[in-house]
Amino acid sequence: MQTLHINGDTHQLDVPADMPLLWVLRDVLKMTGTKFGCGIAQCGACTVQLDGKPARSCMLPVGSLGDQAVTTIEAIGATPEGARIQKAWLKAEVVQCGYCQSGQIMSATALLKAVPKPADADIDAAMAGNICRCGTYIRIREAIKQAAQS
Amino acid sequence: MRTIKILMGLACLVAVVGIGFIAWTVLGRDPIHFAKGPRVTLAAYTGPSVTGAPPDLAHADLVMRGEYLTRAADCQACHTTDGGVPFAGGRAFKLPFGTLFSPNITPDQATGIGAWSDAEFLRAVHKGVGRGGKPLYPAFPYAAYTLLTDDDVLAIKAYLFSVKPIHAVAPENTLVFPFNQRLLMTVWSAMFDADTRFEPVADRAPEWNRGAYLVEAAGHCGECHSPRNLFQAIDNRKKFAGAVADGWRAYNISSDKPTGIGSWSEAQLASYLTNGHAAGRGSPAGPMREAVDMSLAHLTPGDVKAVVAYLRTVPPIADPALPATLAGPAPASAAKGPDGNPHGKALFAGACASCHDWTGSGALTANATLTGARAVNDPSAVNVVQMILTGNHDLVGKTQAYMPAFGPAYTDLEVADLANYVTARFGTAGRPIGPADVARFRQLR
Amino acid sequence: MSRLSDHAAPSRRAVLQGASVAGGGLLLGFSLPRAAKAQTASASGVFAPDAFIRIGRDDRVTLIMSQVEMGQGIHTAIPMILAEELDVPLSQVTTEEAPPNDKLYGNPIFYIQMTGGSTSVRALFMPMRKTAAAARAMLVTAAAQTWGVDAAACRTEAGAVIHDASGSRLGYGALVDAASVVPRPESPVLKDPKTFKLIGTPAKRLDTPDKVNGKAVFGIDALPDGVRFATLASCPVFGGTLGACDEKAALAVPGVRQVVKLDTLVAVVADHMWAAKLGLAALDIQWNDGPHAALSSVDLWGAIGKASEADGVTAQKIGDVDAALKGDGVITASYELPLLAHATMEPMNCTVHVTPDSCEIWVGIQVMTKAQRIAAAITGLPPEKITIHNHLIGGGFGRRLEEDGVGVAVRIAQHVDGPVKVVWTREEDIQHDMYRPVYRNVMGGRVENGKLVAWTHRVVGPAIIARYLPPAFKNGIDVDAVDGAIDLPYDIPHLRVDYVRHEMAGVPTAFWRGVGPNSTIFAAESFIDKLARQAGSDPLTFRRGLLAKNPRGLATLDLAAQKAGWGGALADRTGRGIAFQFVMGSFVATIAEVAVADDGVVTVKHITSAVDCGTIINPDTVVAQIQGGLIFGLTAASHGEITIERGRVQQSNFHDYRMLRINEVPTIAVHLVPSNEAPGGIGEPGTVAAMPAVANAIYAATGVQIQRMPIDPTLLAKKRSA
Numbered sequence A: 001m002q003t004l005h006i007n008g009d010t011h012q013l014d015v016p017a018d019m020p021l022l023w024v025l026r027d028v029l030k031m032t033g034t035k036f037g038c039g040i041a042q043c044g045a046c047t048v049q050l051d052g053k054p055a056r057s058c059m060l061p062v063g064s065l066g067d068q069a070v071t072t073i074e075a076i077g078a079t080p081e082g083a084r085i086q087k088a089w090l091k092a093e094v095v096q097c098g099y100c101q102s103g104q105i106m107s108a109t110a111l112l113k114a115v116p117k118p119a120d121a122d123i124d125a126a127m128a129g130n131i132c133r134c135g136t137y138i139r140i141r142e143a144i145k146q147a148a149q150s
Numbered sequence B: 001m002r003t004i005k006i007l008m009g010l011a012c013l014v015a016v017v018g019i020g021f022i023a024w025t026v027l028g029r030d031p032i033h034f035a036k037g038p039r040v041t042l043a044a045y046t047g048p049s050v051t052g053a054p055p056d057l058a059h060a061d062l063v064m065r066g067e068y069l070t071r072a073a074d075c076q077a078c079h080t081t082d083g084g085v086p087f088a089g090g091r092a093f094k095l096p097f098g099t100l101f102s103p104n105i106t107p108d109q110a111t112g113i114g115a116w117s118d119a120e121f122l123r124a125v126h127k128g129v130g131r132g133g134k135p136l137y138p139a140f141p142y143a144a145y146t147l148l149t150d151d152d153v154l155a156i157k158a159y160l161f162s163v164k165p166i167h168a169v170a171p172e173n174t175l176v177f178p179f180n181q182r183l184l185m186t187v188w189s190a191m192f193d194a195d196t197r198f199e200p201v202a203d204r205a206p207e208w209n210r211g212a213y214l215v216e217a218a219g220h221c222g223e224c225h226s227p228r229n230l231f232q233a234i235d236n237r238k239k240f241a242g243a244v245a246d247g248w249r250a251y252n253i254s255s256d257k258p259t260g261i262g263s264w265s266e267a268q269l270a271s272y273l274t275n276g277h278a279a280g281r282g283s284p285a286g287p288m289r290e291a292v293d294m295s296l297a298h299l300t301p302g303d304v305k306a307v308v309a310y311l312r313t314v315p316p317i318a319d320p321a322l323p324a325t326l327a328g329p330a331p332a333s334a335a336k337g338p339d340g341n342p343h344g345k346a347l348f349a350g351a352c353a354s355c356h357d358w359t360g361s362g363a364l365t366a367n368a369t370l371t372g373a374r375a376v377n378d379p380s381a382v383n384v385v386q387m388i389l390t391g392n393h394d395l396v397g398k399t400q401a402y403m404p405a406f407g408p409a410y411t412d413l414e415v416a417d418l419a420n421y422v423t424a425r426f427g428t429a430g431r432p433i434g435p436a437d438v439a440r441f442r443q444l445r
Numbered sequence C: 001m002s003r004l005s006d007h008a009a010p011s012r013r014a015v016l017q018g019a020s021v022a023g024g025g026l027l028l029g030f031s032l033p034r035a036a037k038a039q040t041a042s043a044s045g046v047f048a049p050d051a052f053i054r055i056g057r058d059d060r061v062t063l064i065m066s067q068v069e070m071g072q073g074i075h076t077a078i079p080m081i082l083a084e085e086l087d088v089p090l091s092q093v094t095t096e097e098a099p100p101n102d103k104l105y106g107n108p109i110f111y112i113q114m115t116g117g118s119t120s121v122r123a124l125f126m127p128m129r130k131t132a133a134a135a136r137a138m139l140v141t142a143a144a145q146t147w148g149v150d151a152a153a154c155r156t157e158a159g160a161v162i163h164d165a166s167g168s169r170l171g172y173g174a175l176v177d178a179a180s181v182v183p184r185p186e187s188p189v190l191k192d193p194k195t196f197k198l199i200g201t202p203a204k205r206l207d208t209p210d211k212v213n214g215k216a217v218f219g220i221d222a223l224p225d226g227v228r229f230a231t232l233a234s235c236p237v238f239g240g241t242l243g244a245c246d247e248k249a250a251l252a253v254p255g256v257r258q259v260v261k262l263d264t265l266v267a268v269v270a271d272h273m274w275a276a277k278l279g280l281a282a283l284d285i286q287w288n289d290g291p292h293a294a295l296s297s298v299d300l301w302g303a304i305g306k307a308s309e310a311d312g313v314t315a316q317k318i319g320d321v322d323a324a325l326k327g328d329g330v331i332t333a334s335y336e337l338p339l340l341a342h343a344t345m346e347p348m349n350c351t352v353h354v355t356p357d358s359c360e361i362w363v364g365i366q367v368m369t370k371a372q373r374i375a376a377a378i379t380g381l382p383p384e385k386i387t388i389h390n391h392l393i394g395g396g397f398g399r400r401l402e403e404d405g406v407g408v409a410v411r412i413a414q415h416v417d418g419p420v421k422v423v424w425t426r427e428e429d430i431q432h433d434m435y436r437p438v439y440r441n442v443m444g445g446r447v448e449n450g451k452l453v454a455w456t457h458r459v460v461g462p463a464i465i466a467r468y469l470p471p472a473f474k475n476g477i478d479v480d481a482v483d484g485a486i487d488l489p490y491d492i493p494h495l496r497v498d499y500v501r502h503e504m505a506g507v508p509t510a511f512w513r514g515v516g517p518n519s520t521i522f523a524a525e526s527f528i529d530k531l532a533r534q535a536g537s538d539p540l541t542f543r544r545g546l547l548a549k550n551p552r553g554l555a556t557l558d559l560a561a562q563k564a565g566w567g568g569a570l571a572d573r574t575g576r577g578i579a580f581q582f583v584m585g586s587f588v589a590t591i592a593e594v595a596v597a598d599d600g601v602v603t604v605k606h607i608t609s610a611v612d613c614g615t616i617i618n619p620d621t622v623v624a625q626i627q628g629g630l631i632f633g634l635t636a637a638s639h640g641e642i643t644i645e646r647g648r649v650q651q652s653n654f655h656d657y658r659m660l661r662i663n664e665v666p667t668i669a670v671h672l673v674p675s676n677e678a679p680g681g682i683g684e685p686g687t688v689a690a691m692p693a694v695a696n697a698i699y700a701a702t703g704v705q706i707q708r709m710p711i712d713p714t715l716l717a718k719k720r721s722a
């Protein structure tokens, strides 16, 4: 039995401790906003936040979460940084297919929280783990800067 | 007359020096010489048995005990190719003078050991002499296995005979002259294979002696961790002081505090050997990862304790190439830390930070912790490069810790830049390595 | 009756004549009959003048979308065209996924219901306008009849018909019943483009709000009641089969329900993906490798090299090239492209529920009817018993023009009681893709007095078209493979393009973003730079000379050159390179600026693209597509290569099949040329442009020309003696 704190709710789940959070979210809790891209922490599509820090849920065993609060894309808009990022994302029309964007937004939000006025180097360091196959990087950079300004 | 006397004197001197040299090298072959103390035969040793399977398996049948001992001796690692059938052989060992391939040790009659008698098997394991009197290359660690009791060797044989026979012929060795002359091995064996069974130290505890048996006879730890002499034999005078094996650095595991394992706690040692990770000490990789996955992780807790107890008594030898202190955690901010290597940093940001974190503390699982790991605190960066090239995979812990192999798709220059960034950020940056170094490491594999 | 196909873009003849260039690219034919029958029944309270438009009494306009959204913004662009011509605010339009039906919703360019080849706007611009104009005319007639006034005295605005003289005004919703009995006009009057209010303005995309909050539902997110989760392993060698596989080890994993063994694969069905993955990993699977067990990349390169020695079939001929090639100044070169995987961010997946008399499918796919047909063929059910719920696609790039994944999932689902979601791991996705083939282009040319007088281009590669769209494979020529080569925008007096069909046994091939022009334009534009050097001319000047009769092309090239500061000073080992192209109906001139370090590492610093894609629907989307397309092409140029060893694909995930990351991309500036010409495609041209632009910039910076993708930095390291 695992106890998970997700988006303010507490779940008691009968899942193995070594099961990655990604599959618990998607297949058990039916929260499909968090995406599967690679399964080996190389693409960032599955990014969630643990106590505000970005984490790749595909390699994150639920048994290791402890009391940490998990935030997913479904609830990130309720945080001030999340709301600003989402707004900037729409303003800059970042999104193409959208599949990577949950992860991008989770990483960008965490960045904004840690570094309120990120420079290009900060954006590179924080966002390089998130692949976008559609190539929306130019606008991701723009949108993060816009959000930092707002 | 005078000339003759001088010549004779000289000849004597040469003989004395020669004999002395041989004696000196040969004497270095007793792995527990450091323990001093009186040695007794196993029969004369009082107290619980220090050989065989552990008491936990007292009632198990011969094959099961054999399986345990096969694991303790880690036969599978060498006798299996990557992804191949266990024990079917064919694994390549690249040496400076050619490549050796391990033989098939499944009980296949034609291509394996199915037709071997007990005596033949014992002779091979103890003396390094194969079927039909063919001398074996000491890549097969018979100089260590010679310490195994007959019972234990035959238990291993019983286990090997219980696995599915596989028809598989290993590729021909590609050694150059004179190393392709197997007869030379006879000379080598005479010098470096003591051909004696394990003799406990009478005044040491059974646990220590059990540990010695597991480490020296079965585990053959010295094969990787001890430096070798001129003849490529283990030099037990520098016991466990560290060496390079299979292109990886097998670190100093003597009890030296700064550069060995002297400052590791017992729990850290046990955890490293059996869980594939020790808090604050990193995770095994490469050949050590294999040793953990295939061998050490399968030892009983009692045997692990014995191994640890024994290891801690090995006299300290400092490794001057390693820094005396380990670097602490790196800054949490990506903006801080080493600059001057933007290319390496960019690669780290893209492919590495997700798992290792900018602090090096492991973002997802503890196994990915870099802080405190010897590899990042090794100025040669050998193991860092090897890790980047070949990746790592935890097969024992259920942590699903996994690092992909970046070698195939990253250039030598990229790997060098990345390795330099990693050692600078998380350890003691040494001489920066270059693409030519990486190319060399690739060759070693 | 209106047929979408009546109005699709003009043929490539126009292109070849160098005049009024409007079509171009992969245009296969437009004359297939297709019915867009008016269903003017008012019983439902809906005005449905044809298969595309429905207007309800509540004023809502529903557009039945034949094209799928995979990031290219088509679910905004087509509604914009409709809203413009129908005269309703964009916010009043809702889209609905079209059911599979080639007759009603076939892409006029490809005969079948398909989204691909950068054709959606090209194919649907005029038909959609015409259908909306007809609907608008019918609404106006209905209003005029209601008021007893002359229809000509009425106008429309913001979803209402207005009679200014009387001040009367009726919303479309109020006219639904009356309009339904108005005969549909044969040739409705279209709006004058000068009066466009929506087309050409940057509209906010309709699909994006749900993509920033996790609500958007992709195929992989489908969760029908009772769904189980499956993942699979296919034989690692193409054409091989499953040998022995004892399922016990998988069934021992908690959560695993079932192991499905088919001829070429094993799937593990479980309560969640994690259990399915563990179950699969636990299996000891024996494969029969089959006939391709020894195939390697070296063989592939060797075979295509040999094939390229043949003459092939002539696909284009101007003047007398053989005569023109006689004399001094002949140069030759060859340009090659490797196998590539699509690596869409959303891994392959498909959810299927098969019962004895039905088959329900949840998927995101570019070809609805093909998916339906394969499911029907496998299950033996009639097509109408196959229901497909099409979803948003997390990246298509050609991968989802193939229905192979649907076929696999249906075959697995036949053995499962209840719905099953089959998800490919990334490893399986990359190792069982259908790949962009290996292409080789052999070029020859002759320069005389600084002018290009003769040009030969031999394209060697498989005929994907022959498999994919057999009717389009005519005279032994794959129109996709030679696309871009046979309709060069340059004026060259003597030219011949040949095609050598060379299939690659053991590697399935398919379309990939940029399709044929990726190979032909990389070759042609690289070779142009080589010829320019031979002619002692600057790459810009040389191209300008070849574009004298092509004012649109010239203007696009000049715009790019001016914006990029062509000719400006550059540091040592830094260079600018041009790629100019007319593909998919759009002119794109691209200038890349690169710096090559002494160790050979290439940094692409900046890219400038000028784009004339005819009438622009949503300029912001055009810019986004060019940006994304360029980055897609840069990924291929920097890292893209699939290799085969022992019949197996060597790459498996993003660590060894690398994608460009945010810290590797250059700055990109896209400049649009205003135009009223027929719209061109924009999804793929950026990808096509990236490879030659960067290669030419490297050529300028180092004097070394990259002739095989991806870029090998070791070729570019500064020689020690230099």
Ligand code: FES
Residues within 6 Å of the ligand: A035, A036, A037, A038, A039, A040, A041, A042, A043, A044, A045, A046, A047, A056, A057, A058, A059
């Ligand atoms: S799915 Fe987790 S990082 Fe790619």
Ligand code: FES
Residues within 6 Å of the ligand: A095, A096, A097, A098, A099, A100, A101, A131, A132, A133, A134, A135, A136, C071, C345, C394, C395
């Ligand atoms: S928007 Fe498609 S992968 Fe990023």
